[in-house]
Amino acid sequence: xxxxxxxxxxxxxxxxxxxxxxxxxxxxxxxxxxxxxxxxxxxxxxxxxxxxxxxxxxxxxxxxxxxxxxxxxxxxxxxxxxxxxxxxxxxxxxxxxxxxxxxxxxxxxxxxxxxxxxxxxxxxxxxxxxxxxxxxxxxxxxxxxxxxxxxxxxxxxxxxxxxxxxxxxxxxxxxxxxxxxxxxxxxxxxxxxxxxxxxxxxxxxxxxxxxxxxxxxxxxxxxxxxxxxxxxxxxxxxxxxxxxxxxxxxxxxxxxxxxxxxxxxxxxxxxxxxxxxxxxxxxxxxxxxxxxxxxxxxxxxxxxxxxxxxxxxxxxxxxxxxxxxxxxxxxxxxxxxxxxxxxxxxxxxxxxxxxxxxxxxxxxxxxxxxxxxxxxxxxxxxxxxxxxxxxxxxxxxxxxxxxxxxxxxxxxxxxxxxxxxxxxxxxxxxxxxxxxxxxxxxxxxxxxxxxxxxxxxxx
Ligand SMILES: Cc1ncc(COP(=O)(O)O)c(C=O)c1O
Numbered sequence: 541x542x543x544x545x546x547x548x549x550x551x552x553x554x555x556x557x558x559x560x561x562x563x564x565x566x567x568x569x570x571x572x573x574x575x576x577x578x579x580x581x582x583x584x585x586x587x588x589x590x591x592x593x594x595x596x597x598x599x600x601x602x603x604x605x606x607x608x609x610x611x612x613x614x615x616x617x618x619x620x621x622x623x624x625x626x627x628x629x630x631x632x633x634x635x636x637x638x639x640x641x642x643x644x645x646x647x648x649x650x651x652x653x654x655x656x657x658x659x660x661x662x663x664x665x666x667x668x669x670x671x672x673x674x675x676x677x678x679x680x681x682x683x684x685x686x687x688x689x690x691x692x693x694x695x696x697x698x699x700x701x702x703x704x705x706x707x708x709x710x711x712x713x714x715x716x717x718x719x720x721x722x723x724x725x726x727x728x729x730x731x732x733x734x735x736x737x738x739x740x741x742x743x744x745x746x747x748x749x750x751x752x753x754x755x756x757x758x759x760x761x762x763x764x765x766x767x768x769x770x771x772x773x774x775x776x777x778x779x780x781x782x783x784x785x786x787x788x789x790x791x792x793x794x795x796x797x798x799x800x801x802x803x804x805x806x807x808x809x810x811x812x813x814x815x816x817x818x819x820x821x822x823x824x825x826x827x828x829x830x831x832x833x834x835x836x837x838x839x840x841x842x843x844x845x846x847x848x849x850x851x852x853x854x855x856x857x858x859x860x861x862x863x864x865x866x867x868x869x870x871x872x873x874x875x876x877x878x879x880x881x882x883x884x885x886x887x888x889x890x891x892x893x894x895x896x897x898x899x900x901x902x903x904x905x906x907x908x909x910x911x912x913x914x915x916x917x918x919x920x921x922x923x924x925x926x927x928x929x930x931x932x933x934x935x936x937x938x939x940x941x942x943x944x945x946x947x948x949x950x951x952x953x954x955x956x957x958x959x960x961x962x963x964x965x966x967x968x969x970x971x972x973x974x975x976x977x978x979x980x981x982x983x984x985x986x987x988x989x990x991x992x993x994x995x996x997x998x999x
Contacts, residue, residue, distance in 0.1 A: 783920025
């Protein structure tokens with residue numbers, strides 16, 4: 541069927557009746573056989589499902605769409621980016637794709653960590669379930685928190701490992717959220733704790749991070765009725781994607797509010813190694829923080845260990861225990877060999893220091909380059925993301941939002957960014973692109989400048 545569709549389409553300026561009846565307009569307008577094939581397959585698969593829904597179609601829980609699960613036709617942001625990338629590669633096979641869209645470190649874990657892993661996988665002691673983690677990892681995390689942030693933690697009771705901080709953020713709502721409860725979260729942001737809040741029948745109260753508020757949430761906008769139902773406030777500093785770093789004063793205000801309104805603070809510190817404008821700051825370094833919350837840490841970004849899936853939750857002992865109880869009922873712990881290798885990483889300050897220096901250097905180059913192209917951007921406080929107002933038009937073509945601007949950059953110049961329209965139109969550039977050392981970065985920046993200047997962007 542798809543082959544018939546494609547042969548009908550091939551070479552025609554307008555879609556035939558058959559093609560236009562089956563393919564949505566955005567598919568045939570691309571004139572891309574690959575995309576059309578994908579759409580056609582999708583449509584055909586969906587019409588087949590309508591006719592032959594399996595008995596379990598009606599069994600899906602409402603939280604994932606109920607009986608409509610799998611039938612949606614909305615195309616999500618990252619899928620749109622993927623499709624535009626495929627189209628750019630087909631349309632301009634000789635033009636290098638410059639990918640600022642990837643939110644993952646571009647290097648393998650450091651060699652000493654990999655070597656340690658190589659030894660540890662042969663140790664009999666590491667073979668079994670790791671449950672809530674090996675004590676040596678907790679101790680290494682506590683040493684790291686003390687050395688890097690001046691935070692004192694009892695390794696036994698105030699630290700628990702997790703299989704990446706994403707899983708911790710997914711599990712923490714299970715500790716607190718009953719139907720009707722509220723989690724306050726900031727947008728744009730990392731949505732995992734909010735998704736799970738909703739899974740438990742809670743609701744998310746979103747506070748926008750706006751440039752005019754210096755990318756801090758406006759807690760004064762929260763009504764008494766919302767505070768009364770709020771069980772958790774989830775923060776993320778250094779913030780993804782805005783790049784804002786927290787201040788001691790901000791964290792101190794959060795502690796005060798938590799005591800006043802009686803909620804739990806979860807501070808997501810996944811990007812904390814990548815602090816540029818100030819020394820990395822832990823929420824737990826603020827007086828009183830350990831009485832009201834926990835912080836989630838990760839070896840993903842700051843240690844080039846994204847795929848290793850290792851992090852920890854630390855802070856208030858009772859809250860850490862509640863997390864460990866939920867975790868114990870969800871997974872059986874990260875492979876002990878990975879925990880042992882992570883200890884090597886945590887004890888070696890040259891790793892996070894080197895990674896921070898590299899991404900800071902890349903960020904400085906990107907900011908300088910984009911400024912020369914008209915972008916109104918400044919060095920972010922931290923993270924490997926630059927969050928900057930999207931252009932309003934290119935060569936006279938106006939953009940209704942950041943998504944249109946991002947699509948234009950990909951399809952016209954093979955430059956990939958991630959659009960954010962949750963709190964104004966912004967583009968996110970990640971400096972985790974592939975480049976061979978500082979010279980490779982310079983060459984890439986020169987190429988970006990030349991392509992961007994061609995576009996005649998306005999802001
Ligand atoms: C803000 C933020 N928090 C948490 C995570 C999860 O990190 P991990 O599960 O790799 O520790 C990410 C990953 O992209 C993130 O960007």
